[in-house]
Amino acid sequence: MTSADYLSLVQGAGITLALSIAGVVLGVPIGLALALIRWARIPVLAQVVTAYVSLLRATPLVTLTLLIFFALPTLGLDIKPIPAAILALTMNTAAFNCEVWRAALIDFPRDQLEAARAFGMGPSLIFARIMMAQVWRTSLPGLVNEMTLLIKTTPAIAVIGVVDITRAAVRIGAETYEPLPPFLAATAIYCVIVLVFIRIQRAVEMRINAEARPA
Amino acid sequence: MIREFGIVLAHADKLASGLVNTVLLAGIGSALALVLGTLVAMALMARSPILRLSVQWLVDAMRCVPFLMLAYIVYYGLPSLGINFDNFTAGLAAIVIYNAAYMGEILRGAWSRLPPDYTQAALSFGFHGFTLYRRIILPPIMMAAAPVIGNQVIQVIKDTAFLMIIAVPELTHAASSIQSTYYVPFAAFCAAILLYWLLCMLVEWGVRLIENAAEGRR
Numbered sequence A: 001m002t003s004a005d006y007l008s009l010v011q012g013a014g015i016t017l018a019l020s021i022a023g024v025v026l027g028v029p030i031g032l033a034l035a036l037i038r039w040a041r042i043p044v045l046a047q048v049v050t051a052y053v054s055l056l057r058a059t060p061l062v063t064l065t066l067l068i069f070f071a072l073p074t075l076g077l078d079i080k081p082i083p084a085a086i087l088a089l090t091m092n093t094a095a096f097n098c099e100v101w102r103a104a105l106i107d108f109p110r111d112q113l114e115a116a117r118a119f120g121m122g123p124s125l126i127f128a129r130i131m132m133a134q135v136w137r138t139s140l141p142g143l144v145n146e147m148t149l150l151i152k153t154t155p156a157i158a159v160i161g162v163v164d165i166t167r168a169a170v171r172i173g174a175e176t177y178e179p180l181p182p183f184l185a186a187t188a189i190y191c192v193i194v195l196v197f198i199r200i201q202r203a204v205e206m207r208i209n210a211e212a213r214p215a
Numbered sequence B: 001m002i003r004e005f006g007i008v009l010a011h012a013d014k015l016a017s018g019l020v021n022t023v024l025l026a027g028i029g030s031a032l033a034l035v036l037g038t039l040v041a042m043a044l045m046a047r048s049p050i051l052r053l054s055v056q057w058l059v060d061a062m063r064c065v066p067f068l069m070l071a072y073i074v075y076y077g078l079p080s081l082g083i084n085f086d087n088f089t090a091g092l093a094a095i096v097i098y099n100a101a102y103m104g105e106i107l108r109g110a111w112s113r114l115p116p117d118y119t120q121a122a123l124s125f126g127f128h129g130f131t132l133y134r135r136i137i138l139p140p141i142m143m144a145a146a147p148v149i150g151n152q153v154i155q156v157i158k159d160t161a162f163l164m165i166i167a168v169p170e171l172t173h174a175a176s177s178i179q180s181t182y183y184v185p186f187a188a189f190c191a192a193i194l195l196y197w198l199l200c201m202l203v204e205w206g207v208r209l210i211e212n213a214a215e216g217r218r
Helices: A003-039 A045-058 A061-074 A081-107 A110-118 A123-160 A165-176 A180-212 B002-010 B012-044 B049-062 B067-080 B087-112 B116-124 B129-166 B171-182 B185-217
Strands: none
Touching: A003 A045, A003 A081, A003 A123, A003 A165, A003 A180, A045 A081, A045 B129, A045 B185, A061 A081, A061 A123, A061 B129, A061 B171, A061 B185, A081 A123, A110 A123, A123 A165, A123 A180, A123 B067, A123 B129, A165 A180, A165 B067, A180 B067, B002 B012, B002 B171, B002 B185, B012 B049, B012 B087, B012 B129, B012 B171, B012 B185, B049 B087, B067 B087, B067 B129, B087 B129, B116 B129, B129 B171, B129 B185, B171 B185
16 A cells, blocks of 8 residues: 555545534434424324434445435436435434434423422423433433444445445455555544544533532 | 336346345354354353453454455355355355354354353252253343344344345345346345345344243243
């Protein structure tokens, strides 16, 4: 492998990271919205969300990515590889994030809601000041965990030609006729990214535990 | 749209053979990974710190690697060591190696929650070696870990889709080949996704059966 090859792997890492971050930025709030729909038991919508989450959690990201990239154009929606990849990652991670948020919402103590209502707080104020203030802390470890899982499934987007770490490694392997070195280098890059996320997760958990302890 | 699904239905045999391969890969792969994972868990619970720490390091490393990367390394790496596999066996080997680490960690988790006096009582009754594991330690661990093992099996089913990239004729590969011949992407991939959904629900149902059996045995 030449230094240009290493550079293209690093560029691939930039794409992998950028698309993962896009998936997280879109998927976390969408997951919250889905969780709130189920938590509030909004008729029809709640059932649709339940089915969506069950289906998406069973769908391999490779298959979902292929479906989006090849099927949307037949429905008259032309989609480029990068937006298709972001859509697939978001649809996938939103389903898992929904479950993380929902677990925290279900565990939220009812008496706090009743107390807030007794103080005359409106629904949006209760949501922002009472619920979210605590629910995001309980959900954060689960959400960061889901981010590391997301990064480990991102190689799926290479099937539609997005030049992420995986695609860059495949390309180098095909050019040099030595596929093993680029794949080992790519694996090392993924390991570093995932390890950074695991570190962040531990730091976040320690921070939250320290805050929870009475001074 | 109806015409599209008609074409896919006409080639249901292709999809079915892909489904069979996905079930075989996930089924055999998970079973072997569970057996190997038991050995990994034993090493993780071993008294020797060298064995414990070195296996712990391997397990942690495996949990940082994307499955497709391991599949590529097995697929391209083993022939250079002189071991030649067909694509299916290479994919299966990747599933077993990858998931042995996850299964090992899952079983270790259940094992560490097993009260120590439980094992001590068995030891004082003269159980030791293989019988101790088979009759005393492993049954409650397997029962306790069943839901998490079930989740991992679902993960394995989804990971098998990656193997289409190294041309293993599994479900997504079958859907992809139907779509590229007849240009029916929507119907082909939707059919595949529905079959994955069905498989995952079957696994969840199986886990519930095991849980009920475990409840009944208590």
